[in-house]
Amino acid sequence: MLNIVLFGPPGAGKGTQSEYIIEKYGFIHLSTGDLLRGEIAEGTALGIQAKQNMDKGELVPDSVVIGMIGNKVKANPEAKGFIFDGFPRTVAQAEALDVLLTENNTAISGMISLEVKEEELVTRLLKRGETSGRADDKDESIIRNRIDVYNNTTTPVADFYKGQDKLNTIEGVGSIDEIFQSITTVIDAL
Secondary structure, three states: OEEEEEEOOOOOOHHHHHHHHHHHHOOEEEEHHHHHHHHHHHOOHHHHHHHHHHHOOOOOOHHHHHHHHHHHHHHOOOOOEEEEEOOOOOHHHHHHHHHHHHHOOOOOOEEEEEEOOHHHHHHHHHHHHHHHOOHHHOOHHHHHHHHHHHHHHHHHHHHHHHHOOOEEEEEOOOOHHHHHHHHHHHHHHO
């Protein structure tokens, strides 16, 4: 089983690249954003709590996210692999994910980090906000807060995987196909 953490700030292109990776490799996509938005759409208690955090650009509590991920991993023991998109976002989540995967006789194979400058991220997210319907993609101050949260809270996760010799960085600017080619080079080497 090949398990990839697709990493990068909001707007780096993780969702777009995940679609290509899933199509080529047949991995199961675990996007915490999609899982949480599904809960929000269903109006569950978890969804209401998550929406309050997301609308402010804050992270959803670890216990909620870990539980959702654990349920998905356990429900798919025959998967070729998983692509973790938007998770883990903290070192505590990365540590919990390692424990969860070990309990399921697997591990993270590698992290692919998409590197994109802040102004490009803001431009991309505002453009996405024109069609996504997401409130957190329409307000520049919320976007910048999300990027600050990423820089302060999430960036250390890359160091966590670097310490395990699993970090691979890729320039997240260029055509979708160029970026995907760089990603496949990394995955094929794992």
